[in-house]
């Protein structure tokens with residue numbers, strides 16, 4: 001499978017109030033790859049994700065999967081949203097089963113796959129709880145399990161841990177890394193957190209704002225044996241600092257020049 | 259001491275106290291004959307009037323007539339409002355087409371339709387049921403439409419990215435999501451249905467709680483007027499509690 005984003009542009013509004021949000025974005029994601037887009041708030045990250053998901057149309061350019069242009073949302077591109085998006089009236093297990101039910105899988109298969117994916121995200125015990133009875137981190141894990149259970153060819157993650165506090169964020173990053181290694185999923189991650197992107201993705205694209213455009217792409221070849229060590233390794237810190245200064249250089253100055 | 263405080267915090271206790279205080283004042287005022295009994299009958303007199311009407315079977319016939327009309331008209335309104343409200347909340351075209359119209363009709367007082375309904379449909383059950391239908395349809399619809407508009411976008415879009423079709427989004431995302439607001443809208447607008455049935459019966463009816471009240475007025479039977487008012491209030495309360503119960507059972511997730 002290859003997800004291909006080719007010279008994609010997106011603008012909102014028309015006439016004078018027309019605003020270019022994404023400017024000629026191109027990148028690809030192949031089966032088994034974990035790719036990240038990093039940009040500050042307002043750089044058009046969510047907009048990019050909505051285009052890939054087919055929830056919105058690009059103004060110009062093409063997004064395709066194996067050469068077939070994306071025309072709308074579909075189960076081949078599973079999405080995990082920035083904000084919690086579990087169905088509050090369904091239990092964790094029912095949420096995980098939801099996509100499979102929409103697709104009309106048979107009951108036995110749904111039951112088996114539901115417990116498998118709850119197991120995968122470590123929430124077998126929480127199967128019968130309602131979302132409001134789950135912590136933020138648990139809710140996002142259920143959302144990930146729900147997306148995976150629907151068998152997408154690529155998983156779209158739009159700041160999936162953005163609403164979590166730092167400690168849970170770190171354990172979720174480890175969880176995600178683990179999941180990627182175990183299940184060999186294909187993922188496109190969008191985040192404003194450079195560290196998160198470098199920890200998880202083999203390929204990181206830096207998005208500059210106004211309009212959103214890719215200014216740098218790096219292949220991240222680091223030893224990911226132990227994420228906790230990786231966070232502190234000199235190589236990692238050096239790369240992070242280099243890219244961070246690249247991101248900083250694009251921000252409009254907050255303090256007036258002396 | 260602590261027990262008394264706990265008791266005070268029980269939701270029913272204070273409410274019941276309010277009712278009892280009013281009853282007490284009413285008893286005092288009437289037994290001291292502060293007001294002419296013709297204007298303010300005693301609780302005992304109202305109770306006696308209730309017994310008499312129940313004994314004659316009048317009370318039950320009236321109850322049946324009024325409740326039947328309310329339920330008939332309101333069921334019709336609820337059944338039409340649900341798909342209509344969802345359609346208006348989800349489709350821009352239908353919304354633009356109907357919202358101005360509904361906004362206009364909504365401000366026409368339903369009782370003002372009575373003369374027209376009588377001319378069209380005579381004095382039978384149909385005009386009364388239609389009055390309740392007209393009087394509650396627009397509020398039900400607009401409240402359901404609003405509920406649909408507040409369905410978080412992510413919930414709909416998640417279903418789409420899971421491979422859901424439009425019909426599945428309507429039935430399995432939007433409908434359950436708005437259920438609590440729909441039940442609440444029905445509960446609130448049910449009160450309007452009760453008001454309307456009484457108004458309709460005051461104008462033209464052979465039986466019904468409103469009819470009984472207007473007959474009582476003709477014979478200066480204030481005890482029967484009081485009886486009618488209290489019965490109407492009690493039934494309204496029971497229906498309201500019923501809706502709350504349904505809500506608590508069916509939408510536990512929303513509490």
Ligand SMILES: Nc1ncnc2c1ncn2[C@@H]1O[C@H](COP(=O)(O)OP(=O)(O)OP(=O)(O)O)[C@@H](O)[C@H]1O
Pocket residue numbers: 012013021039040041042043044045046047048192
């Ligand atoms: N539907 C829309 N209509 C008009 N402008 C929009 C729309 N959606 C997004 N924008 C604009 O596009 C820009 C990028 O928004 P987007 O939500 O993609 O940013 P983001 O990088 O995801 O930010 P955040 O980190 O805060 O989530 C913003 O300036 C926003 O105002």
Ligand SMILES: [Mg+2]
Pocket residue numbers: 045046047082159
């Ligand atoms: Mg965003």
